[in-house]
Amino acid sequence: MNVATNDIHLSALPPIAPETSEETGLGTAFLVELACKILYSGGTMALAALSDRLALPVSVTGDIAEILKKERLAEVKQGGDIRATYIYALTDLGRERAREFLKVSGYAGAAPVTISQYAEATWKQSIKKIPVTAARMAQAFEGVVLPAGLLDRLGPAVNSGRSIFLYGPSGSGKTFIAERLKVLMEGIIFIPRAIAVDSHVIRVFDPVCHTEVDIGDGLDAFGDILQGGPKYDRRFVLCERPAIIAGGELSMSMLDLCFDPGSGYYEAPLQLKANGGIFVIDDLGRQMLRPFDLFNRWIMPLERGVDYLTLRTGKKFEIPFDQVIVFSTNIEPRELADEAFLRRLGYKIRIGHLFPAEYVAICHQVCARLGMEFRQEAIRHLVEVEHERRDVPLSACHPNDILSRVEEICRYRGVAPHLTRELVIEACRDYFTEV
Template identity: 45%
Template sequence: MRNDTLAFEEEAIRQIAPRPRNLAETGLAQDFLCDLLAKHCYWGGILNQQQLVERTALAWPVLESLLNFMRTSGYIEILSPNENSMLLRYSLTERGRNLALDAQLKSGYVGYAPVPLALYERVVQAQSIHNNVVTREDMARVFKDVVIRESVLDQLGPAMHSGRPIFVYGPPGTGKTYTGMQLLGLLDDSILVPYALAVGDYVVQFFDPSVHHPLASADKSAQFMLDEGHDPRFVRCRRPSVITGGELTLEMLELAHDATTKQYFAPLQLKANNGIYMVDDLGRQRVECTDLLNRWIVPLEQKQDYLTVGSGTRFPVSFDVVLIFSTNLNPLALADEAFLRRLGYKVRFDVLAPEEYESIWRQVCKKHAIAFDATAFRYVLELYRREDRPLLPCQPRDLLGLVMDQCRYQGLANQVTDERLACAWSSYFVRPVSDPEPLAHGKPDTLHPASNPLVINKENRIC
């Protein structure tokens, strides 16, 4: 991303979430922030002005009013600057330590001041992923090096800005997951992600470094300067992408609560807001598929999700994601037609034609500096034909990877031969124990089905 683009986006982002200059503009109550400050001082010991600003992401005028209140209330005392700094230092009194302990019993969160839910809602809507318009040229740019049918791209492109979910289905290995994650390349802008959310008196930790990736080029020098930058309670990140598979449970879609530390953590779909969330391997989760699909009905229809904190307080929050379901199973076995109609876009991924398979094979060879051998390629196609196996996009990478493993083991340069392909084939595919190993001698046109019964009966083969 170019520097001038970054500067333009930074100005736009500052308009979305301006830096709060006083207590009222933080959207948080005075008592709430005093509790947070007391916990910082309890765990951090004696802290100076700059340390308090950095720990809370609040401007000094906001902190100064809070600290003056805490001082007059007998919670803190001011210490003179030390010899290494001219900054004032702050320490808890006995009454302040009691305040911190009481605050800790209510919430174990000690971090940046959280963002109130109302402000977060406005930011989410301002940077909605559905505001991005995807064109055919955009799809061609992102998938220029990917072998994929134009008809599939013409379905996925409009789906990205439609606001409707996408349901991709087809045999395993046809590139559903890979294609779904490639779609994030269409979204090269940045968004603001809060470190934490305030829901009433509760704090929900939001930022997750495994999901949210801050811009390396973002200017941090102005992070705590009053007149520059956006609200530092947000971090500027690339749009998130989350993918879950068979491990997904309904509990993972609710707020997580650690009873020991008394902290709440955002669920997956909330972390994915303003980005892409992909439910992969639908139908193989440890929960009934109908229960999992029903969990999405309200968010899909209302563009809002409902989460629960405390003893049962429910609150609405924006649901702003491109939701992608992916499955290897028959869609009609997972959901009825009424639910499938809600999904809007159903995209089938199919097996490859021989020329498409060859294009991917050549790409993998080029990537690893392997000379394309037409004879060896005809041999591998013959193996597919003899065992009646479909041509899948993932297999050139896998088979050639096994060939390169053999070459490294033998201390040889990467080269594809019939013998190495036969060995790779035997390692890669599972066959009935009655089937012999594929032959590697002779040219493909000398391999006759009658002499090598490798064809698996269609009623028994694994699909």
């Protein structure tokens, strides 16, 4: 996503780039191995290009290149007056070493950040630093028809930092409400491309989960204005606050580090990728894992704000747990967990069926969106006859589902979308399950 510098709101100052290899926190041997692997895949490369691949300043990359030369792993193919234009290539020994390094780990991307660097960046831009007010809730849900008082229950729940448990009948709008909470996630944050734990690499930035924000050279301008000149750390990617939604496909393995033997590095679990944003567990109780196991996995992170992950070597390490967790289900809470677990889940909010006035208000909105004139008598028939005779409560999903079928019938007949009692009857006939 391209954004002008004037239009962005950074949740924290940009992380400052390291000025020396020591300041990366990674160790010289790690950086030499990483540069060696990048040169192996890239062939002949200018120092500036190697710097871009490592996401490190040219000054730091130049020091690494000098070590490669000293150890006879690389050589300068072409010099010049400007250090960044020096052309480097691996020697035969360098290529042999690179193949050995790649057998251990296939990671050949941007230099990772350390756990401490990641934790510092996470807490500086914490989701808890964007308090939700009644005005912001009203703005986020502007135009959305909701039961009276619901916003005033959701707002404090988001502010609490605790989990939010939305439950109620199918079609009542729980998923829509949970997804809409993303609008409250104000600000743009920095997400690391990867994290290093000792010599192990964990990939964090994921284009599937994260939306990158491109402001060109604007971040360096922020550095000049706010920090007196230092450049920002390009090992971090500027992104929108993440909004990750997992449904019935969620498994326990997706909440733990995933090691790929083929690549030789780890993929971050979903909750780590969701840090700084919102994580919605939709359709709770329909997953392969038991809700009890899921709750048990997250009780301590939710209470303490930190999670613990385990490498395949058995080493455990602490990682920030900074996100709004929303559980959504149409199963009664006591069928999912006992009272002790439910008590620790934070806010439990029931999203029920609609009153007729709320239902009609949604019908007005759907008609406007579909380009159909709202007809009171047709909607009255829908509410008082079609729902009544089937004993189907009024749910938030029904207006869109039924009126969309009216529009589809009109399109099939080659006429402009319009609303009549007869069309409502036809739409309901093929929508509701007939008994």
